[in-house]
Amino acid sequence: MFFLVSKVLGFLIAPSNLLAAFGVVGAVLWIAGAGSLGGAVMTLSILGIAVCGLSPLANILLLPLEERFPRAPDGIAPAGIVVLGGSFDTLVAGARRDMSMTSAAERLTEIAGLARRWPEARIAFTGGSNQMVLDGATEADLAARLFESFGIAPERLVLEGKARNTVENARFVRDLVSPRPGERWLLVTSAYHMPRSMGCFRAADFAVEAWPVDYRTRGPQDAGRVFAAVSGGLGRLDVAVREWVGLVSYRMLGYVDALLPSP
Known part of the structure; x- marks a missing residue:
């Protein structure tokens, strides 16, 4: 059951899916005669796609995750x-x-x-x-x-x-x-x-x-780096949001003992 719920939730909370859904809702409202409301919703969808796809938002969300655990020293040979x-x-x-x-x-x-x-x-x-x-x-x-x-x-x-x-x-x-x-x-x-x-x-x-x-960012300097294509920013934002939602849900369900485990 958890697997099914997690997959459905993962689809619904993906920013790219949500923003597309807003656009569809806006179009439906427009066609149904609620022109002002439909236009406003579609405008929010377009602005959201632009901001989320081109701004550094995805990098800002990924950086705390990627910087959390440094690579282990070579040390003794692992078993x-x-x-x-x-x-x-x-x-x-x-x-x-x-x-x-x-x-x-x-x-x-x-x-x-x-x-x-x-x-x-x-x-x-x-x-x-x-x-x-x-x-x-x-x-x-x-x-x-x-x-x-x-x-x-x-x-x-x-x-x-x-x-x-x-x-x-x-x-x-x-x-x-x-x-x-x-x-x-x-x-x-x-x-x-x-x-x-x-x-x-x-x-x-x-x-x-x-x-x-599999690092997606170069480091803290990427907190201000914009994306060259909307698809790149949205794809990375989907990854970041999915991981943060996973951390929150695992903490709530008791699968981990901290919201953001530390080294």
Whole structure:
């Protein structure tokens, strides 16, 4: 039920969807004869698209998330590396019989280098499918094929293919790898997603160290950087709002012990 609600809520709260919906409502009001009100709503929609798509708003919302957890020091060799799903388009991959990847692909490409740097570390991937309908593949199946192409030995891999959200990622992969006290594990995921991920792993009593990748901003200097295209700003704003709503909802449901987990 939580998975279904989260997907529906995610669609409804995406700024790009909301702004488009305002435009449609305004048009309907205009056609229905409420010209003044319809025109005002459509104007708000157009202004909202322009401001949200071109202003630095998306960067301002992403920066506190991306700057929250610095990358762990190299230190001693880890016993294992956990990488979260979200990098495959399972719908397209299932239809095309190929490894179709999303903008979060760096979560996976980073593993090629880490596997070589620490050749004894286990590689644990967790990710099932985030599609409600028309699904054709699990991320774990696709990750197995990709890691094999990296030259990673199959015996090093631990593949979890049932998790549909970050809470399940933490719980399911913990049960599979059974981390021992004192073992060092790294967590690889997008920098903006790291606070929520670390909160979930702590709640699951799985001690991991952050290894953020897939940065969307350059750093604090991007707080004033405007976008060259409306689509770029709106897309990034959707990501930022979804992550902040996820943090708030996870805190309210008790999945994490802080609104914005800290290092």
